[in-house]
Amino acid sequence: MPEEPVTLADVQRAAQVLGGVARTTPIVTSRQLDEAARATVFLKCENFQRVGAFKFRGAYNAIASLPPEQRDRPIATLSSGNHAQGVALASHLLGRQAHIVMHRPINPLKRQATLGYHATIHEVTDREEAEQTLRELLQQFNGVHIHAFNDPRVIAGQGTAMLEFLSSVPDLEVVLAPVGGGGLLSGTSIAAHGLNPSIRIYACEPTGALDALHSVRENRIVPMNTPRTIAEGLRTSLGDVTLPILRRHLTGFFTVEEEEIVTAMRFSFERLKLVIEPSSAVALAPVLRQEAALVGKRVGVLITGGNVDLSVYFETLAAN
Amino acid sequence: MPEEPVTLADVQRAAQVLGGVARTTPIVTSRQLDEAARATVFLKCENFQRVGAFKFRGAYNAIASLPPEQRDRPIATLSSGNHAQGVALASHLLGRQAHIVMHRPINPLKRQATLGYHATIHEVTDREEAEQTLRELLQQFNGVHIHAFNDPRVIAGQGTAMLEFLSSVPDLEVVLAPVGGGGLLSGTSIAAHGLNPSIRIYACEPTGALDALHSVRENRIVPMNTPRTIAEGLRTSLGDVTLPILRRHLTGFFTVEEEEIVTAMRFSFERLKLVIEPSSAVALAPVLRQEAALVGKRVGVLITGGNVDLSVYFETLAAN
Numbered sequence: 001m002p003e004e005p006v007t008l009a010d011v012q013r014a015a016q017v018l019g020g021v022a023r024t025t026p027i028v029t030s031r032q033l034d035e036a037a038r039a040t041v042f043l044k045c046e047n048f049q050r051v052g053a054f055k056f057r058g059a060y061n062a063i064a065s066l067p068p069e070q071r072d073r074p075i076a077t078l079s080s081g082n083h084a085q086g087v088a089l090a091s092h093l094l095g096r097q098a099h100i101v102m103h104r105p106i107n108p109l110k111r112q113a114t115l116g117y118h119a120t121i122h123e124v125t126d127r128e129e130a131e132q133t134l135r136e137l138l139q140q141f142n143g144v145h146i147h148a149f150n151d152p153r154v155i156a157g158q159g160t161a162m163l164e165f166l167s168s169v170p171d172l173e174v175v176l177a178p179v180g181g182g183g184l185l186s187g188t189s190i191a192a193h194g195l196n197p198s199i200r201i202y203a204c205e206p207t208g209a210l211d212a213l214h215s216v217r218e219n220r221i222v223p224m225n226t227p228r229t230i231a232e233g234l235r236t237s238l239g240d241v242t243l244p245i246l247r248r249h250l251t252g253f254f255t256v257e258e259e260e261i262v263t264a265m266r267f268s269f270e271r272l273k274l275v276i277e278p279s280s281a282v283a284l285a286p287v288l289r290q291e292a293a294l295v296g297k298r299v300g301v302l303i304t305g306g307n308v309d310l311s312v313y314f315e316t317l318a319a320n
Numbered sequence: 321m322p323e324e325p326v327t328l329a330d331v332q333r334a335a336q337v338l339g340g341v342a343r344t345t346p347i348v349t350s351r352q353l354d355e356a357a358r359a360t361v362f363l364k365c366e367n368f369q370r371v372g373a374f375k376f377r378g379a380y381n382a383i384a385s386l387p388p389e390q391r392d393r394p395i396a397t398l399s400s401g402n403h404a405q406g407v408a409l410a411s412h413l414l415g416r417q418a419h420i421v422m423h424r425p426i427n428p429l430k431r432q433a434t435l436g437y438h439a440t441i442h443e444v445t446d447r448e449e450a451e452q453t454l455r456e457l458l459q460q461f462n463g464v465h466i467h468a469f470n471d472p473r474v475i476a477g478q479g480t481a482m483l484e485f486l487s488s489v490p491d492l493e494v495v496l497a498p499v500g501g502g503g504l505l506s507g508t509s510i511a512a513h514g515l516n517p518s519i520r521i522y523a524c525e526p527t528g529a530l531d532a533l534h535s536v537r538e539n540r541i542v543p544m545n546t547p548r549t550i551a552e553g554l555r556t557s558l559g560d561v562t563l564p565i566l567r568r569h570l571t572g573f574f575t576v577e578e579e580e581i582v583t584a585m586r587f588s589f590e591r592l593k594l595v596i597e598p599s600s601a602v603a604l605a606p607v608l609r610q611e612a613a614l615v616g617k618r619v620g621v622l623i624t625g626g627n628v629d630l631s632v633y634f635e636t637l638a639a640n
Contacts, residue, residue: 026346031370047593050351109590230640262638266630270429273367273595273626306593310586313633318582320550 004248005241006152008194011159011187014061018160021093022057025049025161027168028303032271037287038295042172044165047276047306051085051113054161054184054304055148059086061157062146063094074099076143078134080106081233082305083148088119099137103130107232109309149183150239159187165300166195174294176254177302178282179203179212180234182242184304189249200251200293204283206231206261212238213253216246231261233279233304252293254286264288265308275306324568325561326472328514331479331507334381338480341413342377345369345481347488348623352591357607358615362492364485365623367596371405371433373553373625374481374504375468379406381477382466383414394419396463398454400426401553402625403468408439419457423450427552429629469503470559479507485620486515494614496574497622498602499523499532500554502562504624509569520571520613524603526551526581532558533573536566551581553599553624572613574606584608585628595626 028043046054063075074097077087084100091098098119102111103126114121122137124130137143147154161184166172175192177185185203192199205212208228215222215238227235238246256264264281267288268274276284280303287294287301348363366374383395394417397407404420411418418439422431423446434441442457444450457463467474481504486492495512497505505523512519525532528548535542535558547555558566576584584601587608588594596604600623607614607621 028368045593048348052591052593230637259638262634265637266634269595269630269634271372273365273372275589275593275595310589310633312636313630314582314586314589316632317550317585318579 004190004245006155006159006186006190006245008190010152010156011163011191011194014156015160015163017061017064018057018157021060022160023049024164027165028272028274030272036267037299038290039287040298041287042169042298042300043303044161044300045274045303046161047274047280047303051082051089052305052307053082053086054158054302055082055086056089057160058154058157058183058187059083059146060090060093062151062153063087063090063096065153066144070144074141074143075146076134076137076141077101077146077148078130079148081110082307084114084119085110085117087146088114088117092118099141099143101130101133101137103127107307107309109307149181149236150241152241155183155187155190155241157187158184159191161302162188162191166192169298169300171298172199172300173297174200174202175300175302176202176204176283176286178231178234178279178304179205180279181236182212182238182246184302186242186245188302189245193249201249202252202254202286203246203250204254204256204286206234206282207255207257209234210255212246213255215243216250219247229258231278231282233277234282254291256282256285260285260289274303275308276303277305277308280304280306324510324565326475326479326506326510326565328510330472330476331483331511331514334377334476335480335483337381337384338377338477341380342480343369344484347485348592348594350592356587357619358610359607360618361607362489362618362620363623364481364620365594366481367594367600367623367626371402371409372627373402373406374478374622375402375406375625376409377480378474378477378503378507379403379466380410380413382471382473383407383410383416385473386464390464394461394463395466396454396457396461397421397466397468398450399468401430402627404434404439405430405437407466408434408437412438419461419463421450421453421457423447427627427629429627469501469556470561472561475503475507475510475561477507478504479511481622482508482511486512489618489620491618492519492620493617494520494522495620495622496522496524496603496606498551498554498599498624499525500599501556502532502558502566504622506562506565508622509565513569521569522572522574522606523566523570524574524576524606526554526602527575527577529554530575532566533575535563536570539567549578549581551598551602553597554602574611576602576605580605580609594623595628596623597625597628600624600626
């Protein structure tokens with residue numbers, strides 16, 4: 001068996017790096033949720049994390065861990081989502097320049113927030129052009145690339161949420177997290193199984209973007225070409241670092257329909273009073289449909305973020 | 321000086337009655353909020369309370385405190401809002417029948433929730449008909465009336481949120497709460513000043529429904545005839561129990577424009593990831609506009625509830 005590229009010790013070190021910088025996010029429980037789930041459910045609320053998503057953890061850990069000889073080089077990354085904000089804020093806090101390549105469509109909330117953290121945005125039309133632009137930036141500015149998930153330091157940072165989770169709720173039996181590139185789920189797996197090898201870990205994925213399920217099954221990176229899901233954070237393929245970690249750790253997958261994503265978001269807003277983004281709802285949905293493997297169990301759900309565009313709602317409200 | 325109709329001891333007794341039944345709601349802080357407010361702000365999040373609002377506290381305390389000879393009589397009240405849900409759930413938990421008179425317009429979310437707690441709803445067209453229907457119900461069923469705010473047992477129950485608040489953050493300097501009928505603000509005042517007479521307490525009221533401000537100023541109940549505010553919970557006049565309490569305790573009023581209510585709600589949803597209703601936003605708005613009396617202070621804001629109709633948003637989301 002090959003050695004893990006990330007270990008529990010790496011996640012524990014990341015937790016030290018993030019101490020006093022990342023937020024120790026609250027764990028929310030709800031009588032109504034437990035009744036709906038027929039389980040004892042704990043929500044680790046990374047929607048309350050800085051930048052509104054867990055991505056700050058990995059980005060900050062990665063940038064803070066760069067070797068001294070890279071200290072004066074700017075940071076560059078490709079992300080239209082929460083990783084962009086994570087890298088922007090982490091770079092700003094660490095006194096580094098950040099270049100973010102975004103391809104359209106771009107969530108205006110995430111663009112605005114990224115600019116607010118003083119990053120430079122390079123806006124392009126599609127994925128291919130984005131990769132080309134990133135290569136040019138890395139060359140032109142001698143930049144350091146911080147990949148959104150396929151990076152052991154990023155993975156170690158994301159795993160710190162699970163360390164906090166188990167330190168508050170040590171007897172979790174099952175953990176659910178959504179899967180996009182697999183960074184969060186990799187860090188979560190390493191942290192959870194490092195502390196308790198018997199915890200069952202499930203990946204939650206929209207049926208409109210089932211690349212991770214097929215990748216894990218076929219042991220090769222199945223590309224995500226035409227994702228059809230509102231969970232924009234999950235429209236990514238796995239990487240060569242995350243795939244083997246997931247194969248080693250996952251108990252299984254729960255696939256989730258688009259209607260279930262909206263229903264779970266609505267449950268969260270209306271009943272739990274928590275603003276969550278569609279990707280988070282993907283991990284909440286299996287609980288709400290009372291998946292057999294979850295009923296009666298102590299289930300931890302990683303609520304990954306809360307960056308969702310509510311313009312329609314507030315414009316209607318202001319007009320009335 | 322006349323004796324207080326509700327004392328700190330009453331609030332403390334209510335806290336015992338509510339122990340293990342009401343939720344000890346979390347207190348949320350946020351770096352972003354503090355920066356926007358130029359103050360240290362603590363949000364007591366009653367949107368996480370059972371029924372999604374503080375009203376459960378007062379309703380439960382009032383019904384649980386009824387004398388034994390009233391044990392078999394049904395409960396009746398007039399409310400189209402959160403008090404309806406509070407009375408419905410409290411009655412259900414205490415094994416009592418509940419009759420709720422609602423006049424239109426009725427928030428469908430609140431109607432549905434009230435029915436979900438097994439109450440009987442009597443729907444009528446306006447306030448006048450509602451009062452007539454309530455009188456008939458009280459007579460027909462020999463019912464016990466639980467007023468939404470003008471009742472010392474209800475006021476004592478609402479005050480328990482402030483007890484919890486000060487037990488977690490004992491050095492609050494200023495407290496903000498919205499004012500409708502004044503039940504929450506009365507209980508809050510009695511609890512806060514009972515523990516620390518130097519705390520400054522401000523009532524927050526929409527400019528489209530300034531009856532409480534005028535009532536306190538003129539020392540008479542100025543009726544609220546044509547409220548023009550989206551803060552539906554605040555479209556009520558004070559009562560003869562609450563008015564003298566507010567006159568005795570309030571440091572002052574902050575009046576809030578409708579646009580500020582929407583802006584504060586949006587700040588809460590988008591930045592804090594908290595679903596709050598317009599009434600709660602009325603108490604958040606003065607903090608966000610950096611009121612001179614709040615800057616630099618340790619400010620507690622009572623987030624009263626999170627029952628808001630999000631149908632427009634979720635219908636748009638589901639259609640895309």
